[in-house]
Structure formats: C-alpha cells, structure tokens
Amino acid sequence: MLGERLANRMKHLAKWGRKQGISCFRLYERDVPDYPAIVDWYGDPNAADPTRDGDAVAWLHARKKDDTPEKEIEHRRDAQAEILAGLNIPAERLHVKHRGRQRTGDGDRDQYERVDTKSTTKIVDEHGIRFEINLSDYLDVGLFLDHRPTRRSVGERAAGKRVLNLFAYTGAFSVHARAGGAVATTTVDMSRTYLDWYERNLTLNGLSSDRDHQVIQADCLQWLEAGPSSEHERYDIVICDPPTFSNSKRMKAGSFAIDRDHPDLLRWIARFVAPKGEVFFSTNSRSFELDDSAVPAGFGSREISNRSVPDDFRNQRIHRCWRLAEGWEQRR
Numbered sequence: 001m002l003g004e005r006l007a008n009r010m011k012h013l014a015k016w017g018r019k020q021g022i023s024c025f026r027l028y029e030r031d032v033p034d035y036p037a038i039v040d041w042y043g044d045p046n047a048a049d050p051t052r053d054g055d056a057v058a059w060l061h062a063r064k065k066d067d068t069p070e071k072e073i074e075h076r077r078d079a080q081a082e083i084l085a086g087l088n089i090p091a092e093r094l095h096v097k098h099r100g101r102q103r104t105g106d107g108d109r110d111q112y113e114r115v116d117t118k119s120t121t122k123i124v125d126e127h128g129i130r131f132e133i134n135l136s137d138y139l140d141v142g143l144f145l146d147h148r149p150t151r152r153s154v155g156e157r158a159a160g161k162r163v164l165n166l167f168a169y170t171g172a173f174s175v176h177a178r179a180g181g182a183v184a185t186t187t188v189d190m191s192r193t194y195l196d197w198y199e200r201n202l203t204l205n206g207l208s209s210d211r212d213h214q215v216i217q218a219d220c221l222q223w224l225e226a227g228p229s230s231e232h233e234r235y236d237i238v239i240c241d242p243p244t245f246s247n248s249k250r251m252k253a254g255s256f257a258i259d260r261d262h263p264d265l266l267r268w269i270a271r272f273v274a275p276k277g278e279v280f281f282s283t284n285s286r287s288f289e290l291d292d293s294a295v296p297a298g299f300g301s302r303e304i305s306n307r308s309v310p311d312d313f314r315n316q317r318i319h320r321c322w323r324l325a326e327g328w329e330q331r332r
C-alpha cells in the first residue's frame, strides 16, 4: 500500500516539480493510516531520471501507542522495505529520521542538535538557486520545504530592497533575497554551524557576505531588544520564522515561547522596519493565535497561509504565515 502510493505520488510530483523548477518535495504525509510516516524527496539536479535519481528522507512514527517494541521494529522494517520498493532506490539512498524529542542520557535532545557525523551532503536546486543539504547529521536537512513559496516570494520582491532575516538557520531566505537583487541583507542566527552553512550556500550561488550583506551570530531576541544601531538601520523586508520554543535568557521567563512572547517580538521587530516595509512572520506552533493587539501600532496584518503552504503538503496547517505591513490599517 505505502509503496504503491509513493510510486503514484512520485509520478505526479516529478512532473509538477519540473514545471515549477524544483527537485525537492514532500512525497507522502500519513496518506495511508497504517503507515504514519512522512517522506520527502531530494532529487539530484540534472538527473537522467529525476523520479529515480535522488534521496528519500523518511520520518517513521509509531503506528500504535500499545505496539510492543518487537512489533514496532517489524513495522519500521516493513515501512522501509515499502519505501525502497515504491521509489525503486537502493537502501543507501533512504535516510530514516526519528522525529520528536529523542531522550538521551542528558535529557531532551534539541531539534537542531547534531545526531550523526556521517556528513552525507548533496546540492539541490530550488527555482534555479542551489542549496547544500545534509541528509545524515541532523533531524532537519538544512532546507525547510514548507517555506518554498515564501522564499520565492521574498526573492521576487527583493530587488533594490534591504532585507533582514531573523532565526535564519541556513539562510535560505537570504540567498533568495540576494539572488533577487537585495541591496543589503542582515542574516541573524545564534548558531555558528548554521551561519557557516549559510556562507556555503552563498558560495554555491556565486555570492559572499560583505559590508552590505552581513552575517550576525547573536540571540535574535537580545539583538532585537537592543534596537537599531542607527536611524539608517531599517529594512524593507523582514523575515521572522522563529522556533516554537527557545532557551533564551533574554526573556523574563528565562525562555522564549512563541505563543506567549510574540507581542514583544513583533514590537521589537517594528523598530527595524522602513516606512512601507513588510514583515513575513511564520510559526509552526499548532496552538498559535495571533493576538490582534500584538500587531504593532502603524502596522496591519493579513494571514497568507493559504498561499504560503505549498501544494505538495497534505497538511495545510504545517505552518501559519502572516504578512504585516507598515501603513496598513489593522482591523482591531
């Protein structure tokens, strides 16, 4: 059942992807209830056969809460065999992840922590822009597929603009902005590992950081709270896709939780926005509600999730995304 479903989806999505200019997409998302898995496809650029030459990344979830460990192992084996057969790929091209917080001797493991050291990397293509992905070492590969339409949209409106990318991860939004002709970019993340990865993504596209295109390693909350360094530090486009939760000493509570702390976050961001500038604000929090009173004075907000979530995602609630613009009227 799973194999058949994957084969059919691949046939459809490979054609769809070619038209869109992409080779990476979400193939499967809990479509068959007996196989509660997620499978993403990272096709080889310039592949002879893009439906076969590529890597699959699978998150296999437990099927039933009361399955014995033996039953669970058997189910995982069965799911993996179905994926290999359905996609007609060798075992080394299937990369299986264990989603969710994995317990270690030290307590909960962070989602962004390294989980392996094999460094199986490859280059993929998205609308003509190249990205390095790492299939083996982290729970996420370095490119969140659900933000593909928003990255494209940022790239399309970036010409001549100043762009700020917060919680930037591997800087995919910034690379699109640079390729789209942004005159200045500031890319902020607290992880050196991910910022180095961003610099490699720039290099892959013939770009590099410089005086106008800065890379800043900092706690975004601390950096934002400090405010712009001068009157001139204003941005036309701000991208803010924060984690649902972050251990930040900057917050009074000793941590950052998007549901609770977004009013402060948006207020701080507003000080960096140029007249008529806009903010793309997104979250994966399932319980998130944008508090109308959290929209900063002088700004209006519109939810754009129905356009920002890509068609290959069955879960249309994978994220929610808003566009906040300076000068719009907010219906309060």
Ligand SMILES: C[S@@+](CC[C@H](N)C(=O)[O-])C[C@H]1O[C@@H](n2cnc3c(N)ncnc32)[C@H](O)[C@@H]1O
Pocket: 112, 142, 143, 144, 147, 166, 167, 168, 169, 170, 171, 172, 173, 188, 189, 190, 191, 194, 218, 219, 220, 221, 240, 241, 242, 243, 244, 246, 247, 248, 256
């Ligand atoms: C949800 S992802 C952002 C996804 C990214 N915008 C994208 O689309 O590729 C989380 C990123 O936030 C960073 N991060 C988490 N807490 C942070 C903080 N307080 N300050 C700066 N970066 C933080 C992590 O290092 C990680 O790179």
